[in-house]
Amino acid sequence: MSPLTIAIVGAGPRGTGVLERLLARATDPDLHIHVIDPFPPGAGRIWRESQPSLLWMNSVADDVTMFTDDTTAVEGPVRPGPTLAEWVQANAEELGRDPELRDELREFTPGSFASRTLQSRYLSWVFDQATADDSARVTYHQGTVVDITGQGPQEISLDDGSVIGADIVVLAQGHPDSLPSERERALHDFAAGNGLTYVGPGYTADLDPDVVPADEPILVAGLGLAFIDWMVLLAESRGGTFARNTEGALTYSPSGREPLMYAGSRRGVPYHAKISYDIAAARPPLPKYFTADAFAGDGPLSFRDDIWPVASKEIAWAHYHRLFAAHPDRTSGTWADFESQFDALEWGSATLDQLVGTFVPGEEDRIDLDRLDRPLSGETFTGLDEVTQRLNAYIEDDLHRRSNPYFSYDAAVFSALLSVYMTVGELLRRGRIPAQSIATDIEGWLHSFFSFYASGPPPLRLEQLLALSRAGVVRFLGPEVSFTADAATGTFRASSTAHPDTVHADTLIDARLPVASISASGDALLRTLFARGEITEVRATADSAAKIAVDGRSRILDAEGVVHPLRYAIGPWVAGHTWSSAFPRPRTNAGFFRHNDSLASELLSAEVAAEIEQSSVAMAR
Numbered sequence: 194m195s196p197l198t199i200a201i202v203g204a205g206p207r208g209t210g211v212l213e214r215l216l217a218r219a220t221d222p223d224l225h226i227h228v229i230d231p232f233p234p235g236a237g238r239i240w241r242e243s244q245p246s247l248l249w250m251n252s253v254a255d256d257v258t259m260f261t262d263d264t265t266a267v268e269g270p271v272r273p274g275p276t277l278a279e280w281v282q283a284n285a286e287e288l289g290r291d292p293e294l295r296d297e298l299r300e301f302t303p304g305s306f307a308s309r310t311l312q313s314r315y316l317s318w319v320f321d322q323a324t325a326d327d328s329a330r331v332t333y334h335q336g337t338v339v340d341i342t343g344q345g346p347q348e349i350s351l352d353d354g355s356v357i358g359a360d361i362v363v364l365a366q367g368h369p370d371s372l373p374s375e376r377e378r379a380l381h382d383f384a385a386g387n388g389l390t391y392v393g394p395g396y397t398a399d400l401d402p403d404v405v406p407a408d409e410p411i412l413v414a415g416l417g418l419a420f421i422d423w424m425v426l427l428a429e430s431r432g433g434t435f436a437r438n439t440e441g442a443l444t445y446s447p448s449g450r451e452p453l454m455y456a457g458s459r460r461g462v463p464y465h466a467k468i469s470y471d472i473a474a475a476r477p478p479l480p481k482y483f484t485a486d487a488f489a490g491d492g493p494l495s496f497r498d499d500i501w502p503v504a505s506k507e508i509a510w511a512h513y514h515r516l517f518a519a520h521p522d523r524t525s526g527t528w529a530d531f532e533s534q535f536d537a538l539e540w541g542s543a544t545l546d547q548l549v550g551t552f553v554p555g556e557e558d559r560i561d562l563d564r565l566d567r568p569l570s571g572e573t574f575t576g577l578d579e580v581t582q583r584l585n586a587y588i589e590d591d592l593h594r595r596s597n598p599y600f601s602y603d604a605a606v607f608s609a610l611l612s613v614y615m616t617v618g619e620l621l622r623r624g625r626i627p628a629q630s631i632a633t634d635i636e637g638w639l640h641s642f643f644s645f646y647a648s649g650p651p652p653l654r655l656e657q658l659l660a661l662s663r664a665g666v667v668r669f670l671g672p673e674v675s676f677t678a679d680a681a682t683g684t685f686r687a688s689s690t691a692h693p694d695t696v697h698a699d700t701l702i703d704a705r706l707p708v709a710s711i712s713a714s715g716d717a718l719l720r721t722l723f724a725r726g727e728i729t730e731v732r733a734t735a736d737s738a739a740k741i742a743v744d745g746r747s748r749i750l751d752a753e754g755v756v757h758p759l760r761y762a763i764g765p766w767v768a769g770h771t772w773s774s775a776f777p778r779p780r781t782n783a784g785f786f787r788h789n790d791s792l793a794s795e796l797l798s799a800e801v802a803a804e805i806e807q808s809s810v811a812m813a814r
């Protein structure tokens with residue numbers, strides 16, 4: 194038999210992770226692995242170095258690793274290596290010689306939010322490190338795969354016309370973007386017809402901020418992480434500078450090249466800052482009530498009636514558990530008394546509210562999940578000036594609270610949300626959540642609430658936002674904002690239900706990531722395979738994010754549900770795979786490594802070798 198040849202399409206973190214596991218397990222030095230990506234291997238498209246250096250990660254460097262450790266339950270060899278923080282510290286001198294990184298390196302600590310440029314260097318090094326020995330042959334091809342054909346041996350066509358042969362293909366394409374939706378096409382057409390600028394949803398590294406004019410009002414739809422990137426690209430990246438005044442507050446001096454950003458969203462407030470005190474101590478022992486096994490039977494569940502009440506009780510339990518443990522002076526009675534009664538009561542009942550009222554005298558110490566989700570709910574304003582004042586105060590409060598262990602129940606709620614997220618993932622895998630509910634409750638609400646509460650920007654970014662607002666570079670539009678094309682004036686228009694002011698502008702930015710699609714993917718390979726019925730997509734409803742369908746062994750399913758024995762897909766864009774696309778955290782037995790390792794084991798197995806043999810024989814007949 195000729196040596197095995199594997200092609201990995203996509204050399205971002207996931208493709209690199211699979212490669213590392215294949216090489217760790219390889220026993221035949223003639224194994225040949227082709228890695229194909231138009232962007233540099235290791236970093237790939239999202240983490241490529243060629244993007245503005247002022248953009249940061251939103252994980253701290255200590256929490257990011259690409260290496261297995263002694264907590265990782267893999268059958269393949271554990272190959273330890275440095276976390277991002279350890280690698281930067283070990284190479285600080287050399288990295289610091291680069292003018293792009295010099296300032297960052299001077300202030301770098303393991304708790305820093307590294308720039309994406311620095312993370313790009315780490316990922317490139319990880320790739321080089323993985324391929325440094327001669328456990329197998331690895332060939333990197335800089336190019337985009339546009340088609341894959343072949344019943345037996347796979348023929349992989351690149352955009353430069355070359356064709357690579359392989360026995361097995363692994364698609365690790367990461368973030369499939371989409372062709373513009375109907376709404377986005379209409380906004381593009383409106384912009385083109387009226388001499389305006391519309392920027393649709395996109396990945397930050399692919400954006401061209403130069404299309405946004407300076408010194409005029411623009412509308413920005415969204416206040417999440419994509420907004421934070423836009424804020425950086427349109428202010429500090431254009432030459433403005435931040436400094437601390439004598440009271441320690443951050444101030445902004447504009448360069449004059451910034452636009453005036455009017456920003457709003459449904460919630461009307463930015464994502465909460467990351468918690469900056471040590472949250473490990475506040476981690477409650479979870480799950481307690483909210484486990485997949487707590488739901489009897491195997492029928493469909495109602496998110497609002499069955500799932501969320503138990504999840505809410507779980508989150509509230511975590512909150513009070515921490516309050517009683519860390520701040521007993523702000524409680525009456527003992528935790529044991531509180532907990533035994535809390536256990537027995539139904540979430541949302543008047544008796545539970547009474548119990549909380551008795552044991553937790555301070556109103557600010559009681560959890561209010563609706564308020565956590567919609568902090569401006571029910572508020573009205575006289576106009577934009579009042580909204581901006583309110584938002585400035587809100588951000589100041591958030592910064593104070595997220596750095597103050599007085600509110601350490603916030604960290605417990607963060608942990609509880611992670612736990613809730615895992616259980617919901619398990620209920621999804623067990624098919625207990627109906628499609629419509631996945632679209633509206635999970636994708637349409639829970640993801641957003643989770644990101645808003647638990648996956649926000651570094652605190653310094655919110656300080657910068659506050660400084661930009663005080664300098665008049667950013668103004669807030671309030672909650673429940675609609676952004677429309679106003680045919681009467683030939684401009685874009687923003688209005689909120691919470692105040693009477695409207696804003697018109699010639700530029701509208703949709704500050705969010707594209708809704709993933711396979712059938713209408715921006716990627717020619719996926720569109721072609723889909724058109725031929727060789728892949729299919731799973732989406733809860735017509736408007737929700739799509740994922741590629743695979744079987745339990747990650748083998749791609751065609752439109753008829755038939756497995757392709759030689760084509761695999763892995764990563765967050767794959768149905769049934771873990772939701773989290775975030776980097777693995779060290780010493781957490783991260784699913785990233787376990788999944789990559791079991792795929793590598795499968796690809797190198799005798800069973801797959803037999804499939805390859807069989808397919809070749811079938812072809813030869």
Ligand SMILES: Cc1cc2nc3c(=O)[nH]c(=O)nc-3n(C[C@H](O)[C@H](O)[C@H](O)COP(=O)(O)OP(=O)(O)OC[C@H]3O[C@@H](n4cnc5c(N)ncnc54)[C@H](O)[C@@H]3O)c2cc1C
Nearest residue numbers: 203205206207230237238250251337338366367368775776
């Ligand atoms: C803007 C942004 C910021 C993020 N910040 C963080 C963060 O701070 N911390 C964190 O933990 N996570 C973060 N994430 C999560 C991020 O998704 C993961 O960290 C990681 O990028 C996922 O890796 P991946 O390899 O699966 O996908 P990707 O990184 O998207 O890599 C997929 C690769 O496939 C290639 N590819 C696609 N199609 C083809 C084709 N047809 N032919 C050849 N190659 C192809 C692409 O060029 C790309 O390089 C962020 C994500 C985004 C979008």
